[in-house]
Structure formats: C-alpha cells, structure tokens
Amino acid sequence: FSYRLGAEGSGLTLGGSPADGLARARLANGPGRLRLDLDAAFDRALDRTAGEVPPRPTGAVIRAIELDWAALRLRGSGSVTIGADGFPDGTVSLDLTNWQGLPPLLVAAGVIPPDMESALTRTMGQLAALSGRPDELSLPLTFKAGWVALGPLPLGPAHGLVGVLNEGRARVGRGVHRDAAEPHVVRAADHAPRDLAPIRDQKRGEAQSRNTP
DSSP states (O other), X not given: OEEEEEEEEEEEEEOSHHHHHHHHTTOOOOOEEEXXXXXXXXXXXXXXXXXXXXXXXXXXXXXXXXXXXXXXXXXXXEEEEEOTTSOEEEEEEEEEESGGGHHHHHHXXXXXXXXXXXXXXXXXXXXXXXXXXXXXXXXXXXXXXXEEEETTEEEEEOOOSHHHHHHTHHHHHHHOOTTOSSOOEEEOOSSOOTTSOOEEEEEOOEEEOOEEO
8 A cells, every 4th residue: 555645844943952952063953944755655554443453664665855954955765665673675865965064963853973973074075075066965875774874874773663653653544544535634743753853843844645555
C-alpha cells in the first residue's frame, strides 16, 4: 500500500537548547523552510484499524526534500527500503548550496555530537574544493546496516522507524481513510516527539495523503 505524502512549513526556528547552540555559534536561527514530498509504502492499509494493528513501513521514494535555512539551501531525492527491524537502507542524493551552515545546524538540532562538527566541516570543505565550486556540494546520504553516512563520513547509527511511527499510529489511523472519495488532510502533530529538538512553525504546514494499493 503506497501513500503520497507531503508537508511544508515556513518561518521555522529552533527552540530551547538548540536555539542557544545557534546563538553560541553566531548563526542565524532561521527563519527556515522545509518541504517534503514522498511516496511511503506500508505492509497494510492506513485505515480505521491502523490504531489497533499498526501498519509496518516498508520503504519510501523521496520525490523531493527541500530545506532553506538562512543562507543554506538543501535539495534532495532518493529511495530507501525499511526492514522488519525498522532500519532504513538506501541512498538520498543531496545538493547543497552554502553548505557551511549545515554542520553547526546538525549540531544544534542534536543530529550529530559537537565533537563531529569540525571533522564534518573539514571533509565537506575538501570535497567542495575538489569540485571547483567552494560553496556548492553534492553528496549521498547513505543508510546501510543500521548506520548513516554523509558522503565518506559516517554520522553514526540510524534510528529505527517502527517505534517512532507506532507511537503516532493512532493519529495517522484517524487521519487517513482508504475508502474516502477524496484524500483527507492530515495536520501536523501539536507536539514534537520527545527526542527531537522543538521547532516553531509560524506558518503551520499540512500533509496530504493518497492511497495506492
């Protein structure tokens, strides 16, 4: 069962300690824009019973991912499969402009530890210099065997998706109805998951879904 999913938010800023981290690094706290367009596959339909027996995600084709944050511009697309253990396997190709803003943003958002920032910045700088375009960079984001890497640099273990998705399965089950004549609009959750940095959205994004068995 495949669903076309999309979400977009603008006027984004980080809150709490991530905002403090950006301030210490003298980096702008947005405003940012995030857009996601993908085809997500599950082993069963996201229907009224999804809250009782949660569908397992089996993969995704990422049509587009776009992130604009201050001067940073990120564009990506790719595909991943998701095993029974919940870990993704696949590659997302990323095109970066003004990539220098990415490592400190990843640190501030808690994606990578602070001690990785210099190594990531150095590696990305060397690759950009070799390309002859010092402010532009194209790199694969690779998920394999439970790990994630950006280009040649390992970022650490990938997070399994099954537990995260199961936590919100009731909301998804209520928001998507396979037998509806028109796809419903699924609004973003009011509260971010506890293990993610809080993000403020001045213009609430919406997600649309379409079921393709």
